[in-house]
Amino acid sequence: MLSKVLLSSAVKAIEQQWAQKSGQSTYVLMQRAGDAAFQLIRQQWPEFSRFCVVAGTGNNGGDGYILAMLLRQAGFMVTLISAGESRQGGDAERAKGEYLKSGGVTEMFFPDASQQYDLIVDALLGTGLHGEVRPKYVPFINFINNSHSPVLSLDVPTGVDADQGSFSQHTVQATATLSFIAYKPGLLSGKARAYCGDLHLASLDVDVSSSQSAMEYRQGIRLSQYRRDLASHKGLFGCVSVVGGSNGMGGALILAAEAAAYMGAGWVMASTDTQHLSALLTRNPAIMARGWDEADSLVEKTTVVVAGTGMGRNEFATRYLEKLVSQAQQRRLPVVLDADGLFWLAQQPREYDYWVLTPHDGEAARLLGVSVSEIQTDRVHWASVIQKKYGGICVLKGLGSITCDGQRSVINGSGDAGMAKAGSGDVLAGMIGGWLARTGRFDIDVVSEAVWIHGRSGEFAALRFYPESMQAGDLIAALPEVWRDQSFD
Ligand SMILES: NC(=O)C1=CN([C@@H]2O[C@H](COP(=O)(O)OP(=O)(O)OC[C@H]3O[C@@H](n4cnc5c(N)ncnc54)[C@H](O)[C@@H]3O)[C@@H](O)[C@H]2O)[C@@H](O)CC1
Numbered sequence: 001m002l003s004k005v006l007l008s009s010a011v012k013a014i015e016q017q018w019a020q021k022s023g024q025s026t027y028v029l030m031q032r033a034g035d036a037a038f039q040l041i042r043q044q045w046p047e048f049s050r051f052c053v054v055a056g057t058g059n060n061g062g063d064g065y066i067l068a069m070l071l072r073q074a075g076f077m078v079t080l081i082s083a084g085e086s087r088q089g090g091d092a093e094r095a096k097g098e099y100l101k102s103g104g105v106t107e108m109f110f111p112d113a114s115q116q117y118d119l120i121v122d123a124l125l126g127t128g129l130h131g132e133v134r135p136k137y138v139p140f141i142n143f144i145n146n147s148h149s150p151v152l153s154l155d156v157p158t159g160v161d162a163d164q165g166s167f168s169q170h171t172v173q174a175t176a177t178l179s180f181i182a183y184k185p186g187l188l189s190g191k192a193r194a195y196c197g198d199l200h201l202a203s204l205d206v207d208v209s210s211s212q213s214a215m216e217y218r219q220g221i222r223l224s225q226y227r228r229d230l231a232s233h234k235g236l237f238g239c240v241s242v243v244g245g246s247n248g249m250g251g252a253l254i255l256a257a258e259a260a261a262y263m264g265a266g267w268v269m270a271s272t273d274t275q276h277l278s279a280l281l282t283r284n285p286a287i288m289a290r291g292w293d294e295a296d297s298l299v300e301k302t303t304v305v306v307a308g309t310g311m312g313r314n315e316f317a318t319r320y321l322e323k324l325v326s327q328a329q330q331r332r333l334p335v336v337l338d339a340d341g342l343f344w345l346a347q348q349p350r351e352y353d354y355w356v357l358t359p360h361d362g363e364a365a366r367l368l369g370v371s372v373s374e375i376q377t378d379r380v381h382w383a384s385v386i387q388k389k390y391g392g393i394c395v396l397k398g399l400g401s402i403t404c405d406g407q408r409s410v411i412n413g414s415g416d417a418g419m420a421k422a423g424s425g426d427v428l429a430g431m432i433g434g435w436l437a438r439t440g441r442f443d444i445d446v447v448s449e450a451v452w453i454h455g456r457s458g459e460f461a462a463l464r465f466y467p468e469s470m471q472a473g474d475l476i477a478a479l480p481e482v483w484r485d486q487s488f489d
């Protein structure tokens, strides 16, 4: 469910340790990498027979030479385009030598446009990339991207910085990426994640369990630990107070409140502008609702607060949030702060150990006073900076949302592009609040579980309604499918 995420330098160190411990050459790992790519191709695309491998001068190119040799030996047509002489004396030169010895040839020029390939393999640059791709490599990247064939990138799409997730002006758009030994953080989040296409991992039989890393990748949850006791009663599953929804923004509040209810919370209490009450109660009569003029204090049984969705940014919202947050702080209640709540926080910065802040890149930029593009150059880093400044747990939303508690960072592996619509974030805030209440816990594991559940419900909603048509409310409606699929048993 959680796998280790390692920086490139840590992977390189592990390779060296592995060689020392096993008494084998790192060349064996290159052979395993080439073999893993061969196996993936046979499994994913068994009908493909014409391949083009574009190989660089470093070890990423070495992986490409091994793969090209295996494809040739299996009887397939292989064109190998070499971007230059392999680095002398290393594993890559040896791999190229083996490829040539087996009868393979290298091309220094691009085939003419009439030549069709079933698959292009990008073995140009991997974790050795530093900075912008140098001009020499640009024609190779253009050749790959203009080929109209599926592209498999080895380890990293050329142009992506595997650690930070920044990318060059010229970057390979892969159909699939096969990463070696461990996931690297830059591949899992933001736009760089989209360059990877489908992401696969080949461990190369290298054990990374003893390596120290504060980063993990979530690809599922273990629901069985949360099975309800037969003798359960609602008091065991908390009470979420959801506050927000000013004039014209009632939907945000309704979505957050209903999402909390569908996560299994014992009670959900919504406080909002009175104009929204009948809509809320018509949609879901199980939610307790009241106007927020009279609800200026938290109800006694509240165990979790969700605040800020559709709250507005006027003086009333500021006063209300001041009061609400200080009451919650006095009672040490978890607070999920989203949307206009984050706007308020950026104006009135303060720390609290028990809140979950859920900014997207734009809100993150405002919370830190930096540009949005800066946030996007290293999302894992900036999530931890927000956490350090404001305390609690930060969820930096977007493709590959990052949950950070100051000790660990969990990158999320679920989601769908159909979630890129207004309202999805309101649903997330409600789901996190509901899950905190439902589990009675406040830690990075439960928060990152809620983030994963939200993304998974997006996947189910996309299956049912297509990414174009799915609505934020469909994420809530898809929750029963998540429960069934993951199983509480
Ligand atoms: N034996 C090993 O160490 C193993 C390494 N593996 C592969 O090795 C790769 C890492 O190999 P390397 O460290 O040789 O690095 P790469 O093969 O990724 O790239 C190194 C080359 O890229 C050049 N370069 C760096 N920045 C550039 C830029 N901005 N523009 C153009 N060229 C640039 C460097 O001068 C160097 O020649 C991994 O991604 C993985 O594919 C795997 O084979 C597993 C085993």
Ligand SMILES: Nc1ncnc2c1ncn2[C@@H]1O[C@H](COP(=O)(O)OP(=O)(O)O)[C@@H](O)[C@H]1O
Residues within 6 Å of the ligand: 339, 360, 397, 398, 399, 400, 401, 414, 415, 416, 417, 418, 419, 420, 421, 422, 423, 424, 425, 426, 427, 428, 455
């Ligand atoms: N392409 C995507 N892939 C995965 N998740 C996405 C994608 N786009 C958006 N999301 C998720 O949808 C939610 C959108 O939140 P946000 O932008 O705050 O929307 P709003 O506040 O309008 O409801 C976030 O949880 C985000 O991670």
Ligand SMILES: [K+]
Residues within 6 Å of the ligand: 060, 122, 123, 124, 125, 126, 153, 154, 155, 156, 157, 158
């Ligand atoms: K590559």
